[in-house]
Amino acid sequence: MLSVAKLQSGYGRSQVLFDVELEIGEGEVITLLGRNGMGKTTTVKSIMGLVRPMAGEVRFSGRDVCGATPETVARLGVGLVPEGRQAFATLTVRENLVATAANRLSRKDPWTLERVYALFPRLKERAGQAAGTLSGGEQQMLVVGRALMTNPKLLILDEATEGLAPVIRAEIWGCIEALKVEGQSILLIDKNLNVLKRLADRHYILEKGHTVWSGTGADLTSNAELVQRYVGL
Numbered sequence: 001m002l003s004v005a006k007l008q009s010g011y012g013r014s015q016v017l018f019d020v021e022l023e024i025g026e027g028e029v030i031t032l033l034g035r036n037g038m039g040k041t042t043t044v045k046s047i048m049g050l051v052r053p054m055a056g057e058v059r060f061s062g063r064d065v066c067g068a069t070p071e072t073v074a075r076l077g078v079g080l081v082p083e084g085r086q087a088f089a090t091l092t093v094r095e096n097l098v099a100t101a102a103n104r105l106s107r108k109d110p111w112t113l114e115r116v117y118a119l120f121p122r123l124k125e126r127a128g129q130a131a132g133t134l135s136g137g138e139q140q141m142l143v144v145g146r147a148l149m150t151n152p153k154l155l156i157l158d159e160a161t162e163g164l165a166p167v168i169r170a171e172i173w174g175c176i177e178a179l180k181v182e183g184q185s186i187l188l189i190d191k192n193l194n195v196l197k198r199l200a201d202r203h204y205i206l207e208k209g210h211t212v213w214s215g216t217g218a219d220l221t222s223n224a225e226l227v228q229r230y231v232g233l
């Protein structure tokens, strides 16, 4: 579904990614691990077209999207929940959800308001409330719900649980697990390694803009030295 090879990217003259490799198959849950500043968000932005790659290959659903605009990538079916909560503060919950809705007719079971409300009942209770007045956890649920309303083939979550209370975090993880069971392809960036090991099929480790390792959760568990060295936990 998504295939990234020899990706180089950065900001202006400052190169941040040198050799990023990533493969995500249909229905897979993948993580991108690495310490702060290693290039995880830049990888995601480069896939999304928010940062223009310098070289390499990004293919999504069989199409070359390296250098494509974010609109094109989104239209092809990549939904991003970016770092930091970015709901439209003055719009209501409901307005936020319908603002980006897209009907992918090819999809058997498209996301609707009702389905998002079933996943996050708290959003239904607050449907008429301005997004800016929601708690941090509720805003995060809203941006996840908003990304789902675009009916993404691939959902990317960049630090979706950062700064949330443990109980809210658990709620978000529960929803991500439910999405996985439904066969949603997901790319996760997060610091909760134990949850990621349970949830994800495979992991990639980034170090200074290079993919230095990939493997399963069991591989990670049996390799404490690797985790210590590259993930810093």
Ligand SMILES: Nc1ncnc2c1ncn2[C@@H]1O[C@H](COP(=O)(O)OP(=O)(O)OP(=O)(O)O)[C@@H](O)[C@H]1O
Binding pocket: 011, 014, 016, 034, 035, 036, 037, 038, 039, 040, 041, 042, 043
């Ligand atoms: N807009 C920007 N302009 C210039 N440099 C940037 C920009 N955004 C990020 N960088 C630099 O690119 C490098 C990689 O940053 P990136 O945000 O991709 O890392 P990350 O692995 O996602 O880290 P974190 O876990 O802290 O979010 C860092 O050195 C960062 O300072």
